[in-house]
Amino acid sequence: MGRKKLMLGNEAIAQGLLENSCAIATSYPGTPASEILASLVRIKEKHSLPVHSQWAVNEKVAFEIAYAGCMAGLRTAVSMKQVGLNVASDPLMSAAYMGAKGGFIVISADDPGPHSSQTEQDSRLMAMMAKIPVLDPDSPAQAKDMISIAYELSETFEIPVMLRPTTRVCHSRQDVQANKFGSFERKADFKKDPARWAATPKFRFKLHTELEKKLEKIAAHKKTAPVKLNKKAVSGKAVIVSGVAAAHTREIMKALGLWDKTPLFQVIQPYPLHTNFISSICTDYDEVLVIEESMPVIEMQIADRTRARGKLNGFVSRVGEILPEAIEQMLCDFAGLKADKITVQSQPGRRPTLCAGCPHRASFFAIKKAAPKGIYTSDIGCYTLGLNLGAVDTVLCMGAAISQAGGFYHAFKNESKRPDIVATIGDSTFFHAGIPALIDTVVQNVHFTLVILDNRTTAMTGNQPTPASGFGASGETLEIVDIEALVKGCGVKFCKTGDPCKIKEFLPIVKEAVQYARDKGPAVVIARHPCLIGGKSKEKRTKKIFVEITDACEACEYCISHFECPAIVFDIDKKRADIDPLLCSGCGVCVHVCPKKAIVIK
Amino acid sequence: MGNSISQQIVISGVGGQGVLFITRLLAEAAIMKGCQVFTSETHGMAQRGGTVLSHIKVGDFSSPLIRPFQADGLIALKPENILQHGSFLKKGAWIYVNSGKKPDTGFDARAIDADALSLKMGNPKSVNLVLLGFALKGEKVRQGENKSLFCTFEDVKSALAGQLKGKKEMLDASVRALETGYKASEKM
Numbered sequence: 109m110g111r112k113k114l115m116l117g118n119e120a121i122a123q124g125l126l127e128n129s130c131a132i133a134t135s136y137p138g139t140p141a142s143e144i145l146a147s148l149v150r151i152k153e154k155h156s157l158p159v160h161s162q163w164a165v166n167e168k169v170a171f172e173i174a175y176a177g178c179m180a181g182l183r184t185a186v187s188m189k190q191v192g193l194n195v196a197s198d199p200l201m202s203a204a205y206m207g208a209k210g211g212f213i214v215i216s217a218d219d220p221g222p223h224s225s226q227t228e229q230d231s232r233l234m235a236m237m238a239k240i241p242v243l244d245p246d247s248p249a250q251a252k253d254m255i256s257i258a259y260e261l262s263e264t265f266e267i268p269v270m271l272r273p274t275t276r277v278c279h280s281r282q283d284v285q286a287n288k289f290g291s292f293e294r295k296a297d298f299k300k301d302p303a304r305w306a307a308t309p310k311f312r313f314k315l316h317t318e319l320e321k322k323l324e325k326i327a328a329h330k331k332t333a334p335v336k337l338n339k340k341a342v343s344g345k346a347v348i349v350s351g352v353a354a355a356h357t358r359e360i361m362k363a364l365g366l367w368d369k370t371p372l373f374q375v376i377q378p379y380p381l382h383t384n385f386i387s388s389i390c391t392d393y394d395e396v397l398v399i400e401e402s403m404p405v406i407e408m409q410i411a412d413r414t415r416a417r418g419k420l421n422g423f424v425s426r427v428g429e430i431l432p433e434a435i436e437q438m439l440c441d442f443a444g445l446k447a448d449k450i451t452v453q454s455q456p457g458r459r460p461t462l463c464a465g466c467p468h469r470a471s472f473f474a475i476k477k478a479a480p481k482g483i484y485t486s487d488i489g490c491y492t493l494g495l496n497l498g499a500v501d502t503v504l505c506m507g508a509a510i511s512q513a514g515g516f517y518h519a520f521k522n523e524s525k526r527p528d529i530v531a532t533i534g535d536s537t538f539f540h541a542g543i544p545a546l547i548d549t550v551v552q553n554v555h556f557t558l559v560i561l562d563n564r565t566t567a568m569t570g571n572q573p574t575p576a577s578g579f580g581a582s583g584e585t586l587e588i589v590d591i592e593a594l595v596k597g598c599g600v601k602f603c604k605t606g607d608p609c610k611i612k613e614f615l616p617i618v619k620e621a622v623q624y625a626r627d628k629g630p631a632v633v634i635a636r637h638p639c640l641i642g643g644k645s646k647e648k649r650t651k652k653i654f655v656e657i658t659d660a661c662e663a664c665e666y667c668i669s670h671f672e673c674p675a676i677v678f679d680i681d682k683k684r685a686d687i688d689p690l691l692c693s694g695c696g697v698c699v700h701v702c703p704k705k706a707i708v709i710k
Numbered sequence: 711m712g713n714s715i716s717q718q719i720v721i722s723g724v725g726g727q728g729v730l731f732i733t734r735l736l737a738e739a740a741i742m743k744g745c746q747v748f749t750s751e752t753h754g755m756a757q758r759g760g761t762v763l764s765h766i767k768v769g770d771f772s773s774p775l776i777r778p779f780q781a782d783g784l785i786a787l788k789p790e791n792i793l794q795h796g797s798f799l800k801k802g803a804w805i806y807v808n809s810g811k812k813p814d815t816g817f818d819a820r821a822i823d824a825d826a827l828s829l830k831m832g833n834p835k836s837v838n839l840v841l842l843g844f845a846l847k848g849e850k851v852r853q854g855e856n857k858s859l860f861c862t863f864e865d866v867k868s869a870l871a872g873q874l875k876g877k878k879e880m881l882d883a884s885v886r887a888l889e890t891g892y893k894a895s896e897k898m
Contacts, residue, residue: 457761
């Protein structure tokens with residue numbers, strides 16, 4: 109037994125994978141899942157464990173690599189955020205039919221709130237749709253314990269198993285027991301079986317039939333059965349919880365004095381819900397309250413609808429995170445206790461913004477200058493924050509900036525006045541899902557400008573490498589994929605690269621690209637400047653340029669509204685803009701922003 | 711030994727100020743004292759200059775989140791955080807805030823200008839540690855359960871040494887920042 113260590117939920121999951129002999133771990137970064145692979149890499153490097161771990165170009169690729177590893181008999185895992193599972197849903201659905209040989213865990217981290225995501229979707233429903241079991245941890249410690257349960261389940265029934273943590277599990281820290289690492293002796297061994305691994309529709313039907321039989325048995329699997337947490341409590345009413353709602357509910361029931369009164373069941377495996385549990389709930393209790401995030405997955409499986417209170421009848425909110433104060437109210441209502449209505453009045457926080465000195469800000473400034481009346485399609489990453497600058501009009505999903513540019517072009521192409529269309533996409537997102545879309549714009553000759561915001565890293569999620577970085581998850585040297593060559597390979601005839609922080613030289617490139625797009629077809633500008641925070645880019649930082657604001661400032665606030673650099677603040681006493689030396693990164697771009705030339709180099 | 715401790719603290723600031731780092735230090739200090747601990751953190755987009763909020767719960771808890779009116783204290787890296795997160799505080803709770811003047815809050819609030827102190831030290835990124843050092847001073851000036859942080863200056867210093875193992879220069883600068891706050895006198 110090791111000692112207890114403070115572990116982030118994602119770190120606990122990584123530790124669990126290594127304690128249970130996970131030999132291949134893949135991922136694509138996305139909040140709140142990013143630290144799973146990063147932690148795994150750190151631990152395996154420290155202890156020299158023979159594990160293949162990598163960032164893949166997207167979640168679908170990550171899934172397929174890890175899945176093939178399990179077909180070869182090894183224990184493997186793939187991790188991603190919930191919207192990443194959408195990208196990987198194609199192999200997921202099929203892998204459920206074909207099943208696993210070695211244990212295979214799909215970790216999909218949900219983000220009720222949402223705190224850092226496009227949707228509040230529930231990956232447990234994806235598990236249900238794919239017909240694979242899903243486990244729902246309530247804490248970092250339980251997430252780690254569930255890895256061993258998941259591998260055992262996966263190997264016993266030859267089925268992929270999903271682990272579905274949420275933000276509050278991924279990004280909580282807890283004192284967690286670290287145990288011995290598993291053995292990594294198992295050898296890869298692929299047994300050819302085309303009727304299974306390359307099944308045609310006829311065989312798929314057979315596999316589907318077998319899958320249903322597996323699910324029936326899994327719905328009776330003892331180790332994942334719901335647990336009654338307060339053995340002594342007896343009542344005609346019971347509470348059913350899963351995930352972090354279980355953690356909140358335990359604490360609040362104790363605080364309210366309900367612990368010895370109202371039976372509390374924690375569901376470990378929300379799908380398939382245990383058959384015996386479904387029937388006993390309906391016979392033993394008059395009424396049950398179901399608290400789960402974020403969709404009513406457990407609740408839907410409770411056959412007798414007249415007994416259940418939850419999301420389906422609006423007793424529990426269908427949107428947003430279920431905060432502990434909401435659970436307190438629900439429990440009071442359910443148990444007939446008087447509750448003080450909690451009304452919290454607080455000021456909203458600050459909205460996020462691009463960092464001081466971020467090269468994206470300079471790119472957006474140039475785009476707005478070059479195509480002031482354009483339609484700006486954008487994508488997923490730090491640069492989504494370009495919307496604060498009025499330089500982002502649309503954000504749909506990974507890669508959509510380019511395909512949506514195509515859609516807008518086709519929508520407007522018969523109009524007498526066609527707007528300029530400028531798409532922005534990050535380097536990592538371009539690799540992830542932008543390339544097929546770019547090929548489509550070439551084929552369809554879409555008149556648009558694409559600015560690839562190449563900051564040499566996957567910044568938003570914690571500076572993971574991209575295929576152009578030349579190194580991998582452990583910092584190991586890897587091949588470099590050249591973005592220019594890729595763009596040209598897609599058939600784009602205008603492709604120029606510039607440094608957005610050298611705004612005087614960069615702006616003419618963007619203007620030229622926009623003109624080319626008006627006249628001829630797709631034009632690509634690669635805006636290359638390394639991210640200021642983190643990243644292992646070896647490219648040299650340019651020297652700091654110290655700036656100040658002179659009396660020429662007329663307090664027009666152009667710099668504040670059109671450039672929104674956190675280091676430029678409005679000084680109410682002096683009645684003019686000022687530079688915050690704590691925040692200024694010394695990029696010097698603002699010198700070219702002020703229409704009155706009041707920002708000067710010191 | 712640590713088992714009698716039960717404390718809930720909110721720490722907030724703006725992305726980039728190091729809210730997560732001092733949350734981590736306090737959580738490590740809790741573990742060193744043999745306590746159970748939970749923290750809950752903001753990651754992702756909000757870290758880009760948005761408001762960042764951490765909860766830390768030391769003792770026998772199962773939920774990572776603090777409910778409104780339950781927190782024993784707030785460490786605020788910006789004065790605005792008091793209005794944003796003061797609703798977590800229970801009656802009689804303490805606040806340590808990075809501010810040029812003592813705010814009017816209805817709570818037991820103490821302020822220092824950690825921005826100015828860290829700039830003066832030539833280490834503008836150490837605002838978080840200066841304020842934490844100041845908060846640790848409370849152990850002397852306050853009496854009674856939960857009237858001060860659950861851990862001492864020395865506890866946090868050892869946690870810091872654990873976090874910055876092998877980075878001597880950074881550790882020395884961090885300890886200096888912690889000491890600066892610890893010795894600073896309150897703004898009225």
